[in-house]
Amino acid sequence: MKHLIDIKDLSVQEIEELIKVAKDIMQNPEKYSEKCKHKKLATLFFEPSTRTRLSFESAMIELGGNVIGFSSASSSSTAKGESVSDTIRTVGCYSDIIAMRHPKEGAPLVASIKSTVPIINAGDGGHNHPTQTLTDLLTISCEKKRLDNLTIGLCGDLKFGRTVHSLITAMSRYKNIKFILISPEELKIPEYIKEEILEKNNIEYVETNDLEKYMNELDILYMTRVQKERFFNEEDYLRLKDYYILNKNKLETAKEDLCIMHPLPRVNEIATEVDDDPRACYFKQVRYGKYIRMALILKLLEIK
Numbered sequence: 638m639k640h641l642i643d644i645k646d647l648s649v650q651e652i653e654e655l656i657k658v659a660k661d662i663m664q665n666p667e668k669y670s671e672k673c674k675h676k677k678l679a680t681l682f683f684e685p686s687t688r689t690r691l692s693f694e695s696a697m698i699e700l701g702g703n704v705i706g707f708s709s710a711s712s713s714s715t716a717k718g719e720s721v722s723d724t725i726r727t728v729g730c731y732s733d734i735i736a737m738r739h740p741k742e743g744a745p746l747v748a749s750i751k752s753t754v755p756i757i758n759a760g761d762g763g764h765n766h767p768t769q770t771l772t773d774l775l776t777i778s779c780e781k782k783r784l785d786n787l788t789i790g791l792c793g794d795l796k797f798g799r800t801v802h803s804l805i806t807a808m809s810r811y812k813n814i815k816f817i818l819i820s821p822e823e824l825k826i827p828e829y830i831k832e833e834i835l836e837k838n839n840i841e842y843v844e845t846n847d848l849e850k851y852m853n854e855l856d857i858l859y860m861t862r863v864q865k866e867r868f869f870n871e872e873d874y875l876r877l878k879d880y881y882i883l884n885k886n887k888l889e890t891a892k893e894d895l896c897i898m899h900p901l902p903r904v905n906e907i908a909t910e911v912d913d914d915p916r917a918c919y920f921k922q923v924r925y926g927k928y929i930r931m932a933l934i935l936k937l938l939e940i941k
């Protein structure tokens with residue numbers, strides 16, 4: 638049985654196949670509308686979510702399947718003190734596949750050890766978010782028509798931003814990728830990502846706190862929210878939350894075909910005036926998320 642806990646659980650070739658299936662679903666949705674008939678997806682969200690949970694649920698519904706689940710720890714037996722393992726063993730009796738989000742790093746991995754059905758990590762603390770990365774890869778593939786030869790700026794909370802960690806891990810497997818890591822000193826990318834991913838794979842990267850300095854070089858600008866819920870101290874959050882605000886002015890030197898991405902939710906880090914810029918891809922990205930999750934559900938349930 639296969640789970641998706643870390644983006645590295647999928648080979649580059651498997652990702653390529655998922656992207657191919659997702660593109661086919663976009664072209665021919667009717668072909669897939671009964672593929673998951675009589676199958677159930679459980680979404681266990683111990684942390685808030687709009688896009689990830691609802692895109693999983695609509696993905697399963699569009700495959701003809703059904704959905705059960707909860708959207709907060711307080712509405713589940715976790716509030717009574719039940720362990721993640723026991724919750725998973727229980728839900729495995731009611732469903733064929735589980736998408737799970739949890740504030741603790743590693744919780745989906747622990748869950749997968751005891752699970753009788755495939756587990757998908759839908760975000761674990763400040764660690765990983767592999768299905769957002771699949772969404773991002775489909776977005777890049779559709780918008781840039783390639784996954785190699787890219788200069789990617791990642792801006793904002795690179796310390797706690799799990800989408801950034803998974804995206805760097807995934808992109809480091811493609812040729813000629815360069816990262817511009819843009820963050821305040823306090824929110825720099827964790828050392829383990831630098832050592833185990835970037836340096837180990839000889840990936841070129843620059844760390845800077847200046848959003849405009851490298852703007853003209855970027856093929857992709859991936860903006861992120863400062864992760865309020867992971868701060869120990871409110872004062873630090875308030876000081877850092879509006880450190881970067883992307884607006885039209887700051888895009889003056891950017892390439893014509895820059896692709897501006899954001900996993901969303903946005904707080905203040907992209908001014909709404911940017912939304913009408915043809916380079917703004919973040920709402921398209923939301924749409925791609927549903928299709929790649931449809932492809933992933935099919936793969937993990939071994940449905941052709």
Ligand code: NCD
Pocket residue numbers: 688689760766769799800861862900901902
């Ligand atoms: C992200 C997450 O939950 O990590 N959102 C998402 O899943 N699209 C990003 C965030 O919350 O900032």
